[in-house]
Amino acid sequence: MAGYSGTKDQYAKRLRRIEGQVRGIARMVDEDVYCIDVLTQISAVTKALQAVGIGLVEDHLNHCVVDAAKASDEEGREKVTEAAEAIARLVRS
Amino acid sequence: MAGYSGTKDQYAKRLRRIEGQVRGIARMVDEDVYCIDVLTQISAVTKALQAVGIGLVEDHLNHCVVDAAKASDEEGREKVTEAAEAIARLVRS
Amino acid sequence: MAGYSGTKDQYAKRLRRIEGQVRGIARMVDEDVYCIDVLTQISAVTKALQAVGIGLVEDHLNHCVVDAAKASDEEGREKVTEAAEAIARLVRS
């Protein structure tokens, strides 16, 4: 079971919406919409994606990382290192 | 005509790919894929989206902003201010 | 003359403030201040730095890029490409 299993439906709904927004950006480009308006939409979709990422980080910490830490200090440290690397990728994207 | 009209097809192709990647993330969530792998994919899609944004900024500067600056100093400044605000949103997303 | 020469004093003031804030973060670490409070300050300083960056981009576009575009199309495109690469680094930092 994934750390986010308890909130899967909400993530599914948010991702479907983001998918539709990306399709919307493609339509804007197809219709020669003014660049700035397309850029505004790209920033909005990027934020929505990152918000999903942050939610997944929280679920992962609450379940996978905490469970590993309770199992053994070593497992806990491994999971934290792995999580910190994923967080770093989010920060740099 | 939008500043990006000359490269519309490439943007359309990249956006279709991003749309497919978002659908792929939704499938990962549906299949309870490990959180870290989903997060890695979210960072990749965020970067791809931002790369489209940076391309649009370059096209916008090359066409809309430069044309406005050649028309009048005032129009040029207005377009630069508008572009800087869009760039700020990209930086903060 | 740099594109930002007209607003140098304001940048100097903002950068001095940011320098002081970084020193403040070092002091927090020295005094074992709670991690979350240090992280909050790091985010604030990062935002302040990026705001200086966005201001410099706007000045650069208004002066260096527009002047080059008025001199010749080729010079204009070169300056826009250079600016877009700097903007990309800001977006990814």
Next chain:
Amino acid sequence: MAGYSGTKDQYAKRLRRIEGQVRGIARMVDEDVYCIDVLTQISAVTKALQAVGIGLVEDHLNHCVVDAAKASDEEGREKVTEAAEAIARLVRS
């Protein structure tokens, strides 16, 4: 004791270096250095600051969050929520 107490000296060294880099940016502005070179340095300093932030997140997770989770599920969840909010601020800065 803060979660980062074990690595305080390294953070102190990195922060002193970042402070010096910010002073260096101020000097560049004072000497009318070309905008793009100043922007490149701003991106480098922003990345260095965020790297310190990510290190602090990892230390915080390894100590404060794991210790709280071992004390009680409720304390663990509170610390995770607090950490996720700090991570969100880092992602958005």
